[in-house]
Amino acid sequence: MTEPLLFDIEIKIPEKTNIAWEACDRRVEEGKGDGVFLYYAERKITYRELQGLQNRIGNALKKLGVSPGDSVMFRAVNSPELFASILATMKIGAIAVPSQTLFKEREVEHVLNSSDSVLAFSDAERVGTIEAVRNKCPTLKHIVVFGEPSGGEITFEDFVKDVSDELDCVDTPSDDIAYVLYTSGTSGIPKGVVRTHRDTYSSGIPTSRMLALTPDDVFLHPFEMSFGFIFASLAAVIYTGCQMVMYSGRTNAERVLEFIERYRVTKLAGVPSLYRMMLGIRDAEKKYDLTSLKCLISGGEVLPPETYLELKRRFGVECYDGHGQTECCMVLGERPSFPVKPGSMGKPYPGIPIAILDDDGNPCPPNKVGHLVVKDDCPILFKEYRKMPEKWDEVHKYPGWYDTDDLAYVDEEGYFFWVGRADAMIKSRGYLVSPKEVEETVLELPEILEVAAVGSPDPVIGNRVKVFVTLRPDYEATEELAKRVREHVGERIAPYKVPKDIEFAAELPKTPTGKLSRRELRQLEEERYSKGEIAGFRF
Numbered sequence: 001m002t003e004p005l006l007f008d009i010e011i012k013i014p015e016k017t018n019i020a021w022e023a024c025d026r027r028v029e030e031g032k033g034d035g036v037f038l039y040y041a042e043r044k045i046t047y048r049e050l051q052g053l054q055n056r057i058g059n060a061l062k063k064l065g066v067s068p069g070d071s072v073m074f075r076a077v078n079s080p081e082l083f084a085s086i087l088a089t090m091k092i093g094a095i096a097v098p099s100q101t102l103f104k105e106r107e108v109e110h111v112l113n114s115s116d117s118v119l120a121f122s123d124a125e126r127v128g129t130i131e132a133v134r135n136k137c138p139t140l141k142h143i144v145v146f147g148e149p150s151g152g153e154i155t156f157e158d159f160v161k162d163v164s165d166e167l168d169c170v171d172t173p174s175d176d177i178a179y180v181l182y183t184s185g186t187s188g189i190p191k192g193v194v195r196t197h198r199d200t201y202s203s204g205i206p207t208s209r210m211l212a213l214t215p216d217d218v219f220l221h222p223f224e225m226s227f228g229f230i231f232a233s234l235a236a237v238i239y240t241g242c243q244m245v246m247y248s249g250r251t252n253a254e255r256v257l258e259f260i261e262r263y264r265v266t267k268l269a270g271v272p273s274l275y276r277m278m279l280g281i282r283d284a285e286k287k288y289d290l291t292s293l294k295c296l297i298s299g300g301e302v303l304p305p306e307t308y309l310e311l312k313r314r315f316g317v318e319c320y321d322g323h324g325q326t327e328c329c330m331v332l333g334e335r336p337s338f339p340v341k342p343g344s345m346g347k348p349y350p351g352i353p354i355a356i357l358d359d360d361g362n363p364c365p366p367n368k369v370g371h372l373v374v375k376d377d378c379p380i381l382f383k384e385y386r387k388m389p390e391k392w393d394e395v396h397k398y399p400g401w402y403d404t405d406d407l408a409y410v411d412e413e414g415y416f417f418w419v420g421r422a423d424a425m426i427k428s429r430g431y432l433v434s435p436k437e438v439e440e441t442v443l444e445l446p447e448i449l450e451v452a453a454v455g456s457p458d459p460v461i462g463n464r465v466k467v468f469v470t471l472r473p474d475y476e477a478t479e480e481l482a483k484r485v486r487e488h489v490g491e492r493i494a495p496y497k498v499p500k501d502i503e504f505a506a507e508l509p510k511t512p513t514g515k516l517s518r519r520e521l522r523q524l525e526e527e528r529y530s531k532g533e534i535a536g537f538r539f
Helices: 019-029 047-063 080-091 105-115 127-136 197-211 228-240 253-263 272-279 305-315 389-394 435-442 479-492 518-531
Strands: 036-040 043-046 071-075 095-098 117-123 142-146 177-182 192-196 218-220 243-245 267-270 295-298 318-325 329-333 354-357 370-375 401-410 416-421 426-428 431-433 448-458 462-471 501-504
Touching (some): 019 047, 019 197, 036 047, 036 080, 043 047, 047 080, 071 080, 095 105, 105 127, 105 177, 105 192, 177 197, 177 228, 192 197, 197 228, 197 318, 197 329, 218 228, 218 253, 228 267, 228 318, 228 329, 253 267, 253 272, 272 295, 272 448, 295 305, 305 318, 354 401, 416 435, 426 448, 435 462, 435 479, 448 518
Parallel strands (some): 218 243, 218 267, 267 295, 295 318
Antiparallel strands (some): 036 043, 177 192, 318 329, 354 370, 370 401, 426 431, 448 462
16 A cells, blocks of 8 residues: 655644643642633633632542543533533543533433543533443442432531642643544444543644634534534643633524624634534624624534535634544644635644555545545544444555545545545435535525535435525425425536435424434435335435
8 A cells, every 4th residue: 555645744742731720730830820721601700710610520520439541431411510520530530421411311221321520510401311321330439420319429518618728739740541432323332432642642733723722712612512523622722721611501603693792702613513503693703792703613524615604704713623533533634824615624733744545445536436535644633433443444444544434535735525434325216415515506596594415315216315404584385495405406416416305494403512403314214115115305
C-alpha cells in the first residue's frame, strides 16, 4: 500500500498533564483566578470559585473511596455542579463517564457495567433509572443526587459538606484515561469511547484555531456534556482561556438566540439542524440582538451550502464547518486562514494525518470517493473502545489507520467533501445514492426547513429513494409541492437519485446530540413495508 501524504507540523503535548488542572488551576496560578469562566443563569462563576467547588468534590470523592483509575458516571442536565464534578473526577486521577440523559434503563445498565463505575452522579429527575438497575450493577457503591433524593442516595449538599477546598491535582501522565463517552447507539449498543488527557489537550488546539478563539471571547455550545462535540469545544475553551456560557436543558432555537443576546456571545457552536431551526424563525436577525456574534461553527454532520449561504446573508458572520467524531474530535475544518468553500468540510489541520483510501487501501486521486481514515498516531485519536476490542479491529481494516466509516473525497485544492456514512448509502436499481446529495438539492427550495433522505424497501429495485421533509412557516404540505420537489431534484441530479416517495412531517427525529436520526426513519419504512403500508406521496 502506498503511503499517503502526511503533515510535518506536530502538535506538542506535555509528557504529563491533567485536563482539570488546565481548566482551573492553571488560570489561578497565572493570576486570573478572579476572572469569569462560566456564565450560568444569573451567576458569574470565576476560575477560583470553580476551582474551590471542584476541590471540595474531589476531596468528597476520595473520602468515599474513589481512587485513581476508578470510573464515575454522570447522568444529569448541565450545571456548574455537574461540570465541577466531572473536572474533580479527572483531577483525582479517576475516569469521568458522562452519559446521555435520554438513555433508558438498558443503556444506563450497560454504561454502568461497561465502565465499572463505582459512583454515579444524577439529578433528581433521572436518578430513578439508575436505582432501577442498581442491583444489576455490582461495582456501583454510591449515588449522589443534585436535588431531592428518592431513596438511598446522598444529596450533593451532604456530599460536599465539611470537606476542604484545597486539593492537589494528581500528576497524571498525558496518556492516562480522562473520560469515556458512550455513543448514542444508532448502530447498536452504545460503545464506550476512551479518551485520554493527551488527546483532549490536543483537540483544543485545532478547535481553537477553527474558532479563532481569544481570551476575550464568550463561547456558547448549547448541548449536554455527554456529546463528543462539546468536549472538543470545551478543550478549545480550556486551551484558550476564554469565557463560556453553560446551557442547560433541551436545545431550542429561540432560547439559543436569547442566550446570544443576553450574554453577548461572540462564538457559537451548533449542529446544522439547530441552524436550520434558527433560520426558520422569521426575522430572527431583527428580533434578537446578534451584533456580538463574530462567527459560527458547525459540526455533527455536514452543513448544506444553502444553509451556509443563508446564515451568512442573514446573520452577517462566517460559519465554519468541520468534521469529527466522538473517536477523534475535529480532524478537518474550515477556518479563517483560508476561504470557505460551501458544502466542504474544509482541510486537515497541521499535525493531524488523514487520507482517503479505496477499498484496497490505496490513496484515492482527487475527486474520487473513498474511505476517510485517520492515522493511528494522530494526537487527537481515541485510545480504545471500553471492553470491546473486536470493535477496534472492525475500524482498523486498513493497517495503521482508523476507518471513520465515512465516505468522502478531496478536490484539487485540498478541500474535503463528505458523501455519506458507508452503511447509510441508498442502493436503488444497483446504483449507490448519497442521502447528502439528495438532501442538499431539496434544501435549495425556499419552502423546505429540514429534509432526511432514506431508502424505502422495494421488491423490484431494492430501495426507493424517499425524503421526509418539514416546511418553513406559512407553507402547506400539498401534492403540488411534492411534485415541485421531484421536478427540482430531477433538473439538477441524475434520474435514479430523484425521490420516488415524499412525506411531509411536523418534525424529524433527532439523536440526543441533535443530528437527524435517519436510522429511525429507515426502521419506520421497514416496518411499514412489512405491514404493506405506504405513507406520503408516491410517484
